[in-house]
Amino acid sequence: MEAQALVRLLLTLAVPVLVLLAISQLLDSRTRQQRSRRPLQTTPLKNVVINDPAVVRRMLIDHADAFSNRPKAAFPENFGGTHSINSVPYGPTWRALRGNLIAGIFHATRLGVLAPLQREAVEGLVAGLSSSITGRRCSAEAVVVRDHLHAAVFTLVARMCLGDECPSGLNEREALALETVATLLRHLQPAVQAHPPHHHRQGQATTLWHGAGGIRCYVDSLLDLHVPNNNDDVATMTATGSKRPLTDREMVRLVFEFLGANTVSVVSCVEWTLAHLVIHPEVQDKLHHEITSGSHDHDLISGDRLRRLPYLHAAILESLRLHPPVSLILRNVDAYDLAVLGGGGAPATPADEGGTRPVCVIINVGKVGRDRSVWTDPSEFCPERFLASGEAQGVGPMAGPKEIRMLPFGAGRRYCPGVEVAMIHVGYFLAALVRDFEWALPVDGHSIDLTEKHGFFMLMKTPLRARVTPRHHVC
């Protein structure tokens, strides 16, 4: 069966399966409720919140060895003992999985190959938004942009993950259905493991999982990957002993991580930035001027052109400073290591003297970005601070080794491996949305609600509603 047909079939199947899943979830949650009445047997982990940028830098960068693991409690779902890059303990397996993502998929030399997929996703977003505006009853009606954005970003990410035969131009429903299929895969893991589809092993992949147009997708890289059997040799980070391919269950978990980490974080950042552009029309005008001056439409969708848009870059950084999509950074450390750095308060003895006790360090990324001792008027949205002669000239998305002023992508060994691709994707989507549409407050008197909704990702509590007017004929 052709890959495209297979994906369409999956999308069609998703609806009835969803109903079944909802029922099983309901039954499941009842069982969980019953179980939750029993007392918990686990010892609670002590939480220590640290938001001082200087201490954060000492921990994550100077003492990276001791601060390279996340607490297990942060990953409560039972994935059958498998790990994502996020959850795997620091060691050779982590290095193999992370190295595969960075070198195999996100390497600078490979990012250019993604340009056609990125262009299609951006064009799909503009077309979708245009047709929803055309369908409005009156021109003053406000549009909720998040669903459009989510569909466009997810389509792009699904194609990076599953291959370029994954259909482009998914509408919101299809994107949601495909995402549901990914979620279902997670739920169906036991069945997948009982009947592993070995036909996709050793280069005999199904067309769905292999891109035919020269774009090596994430699943291809996972099929070829071998991970060490032993993840314990942290001292040398070399795998002693043999290597093995990933199990299907492990692949499902990694695919699920790729789809999730790649989508919502980018949607969140674009939506927050647009919200500030609605509140600050003068910033939007400046941005529009930068994006359109001296460019033809197609110039926009190129990495080269994006790099020559400093004000766009500054607006994205300012948005990430104020509203980091991943708002908490967690580390599992020994109380002694923390006490040595002056955190946690309680005196501790080294682990080898029997005094070990794990502590969960929580870094609030938003608080670091709004620290009054570091930023002038920290709550103000002011992209100019990141331009030449601004107070944050030279500050980028990655936390610097000498000083941390903000850390939207984390710091130290476990910093976000998607930082470059995320900045490119946010830039592409924002540039197209500002180039083609004017964003304004709704005329029905609603203002923009900047309340944050905290979860694994930090989104706007009330999705952005704005009056969106095409700047020219964009369909």
Ligand code: HEM
């Ligand atoms: C605006 C977009 C994004 C933001 C703000 C963001 C932020 C973060 C943050 C704060 C962390 C934790 C870092 C730490 O603990 O020090 C993280 C980890 C991670 N992110 Fe992202 N991320 C974004 C996009 C992406 C993308 C596009 C991917 C691609 C798959 C990705 C994959 C990951 C992975 C795999 C980890 C775990 C890394 C490890 O433990 O070694 N992220 N991200």
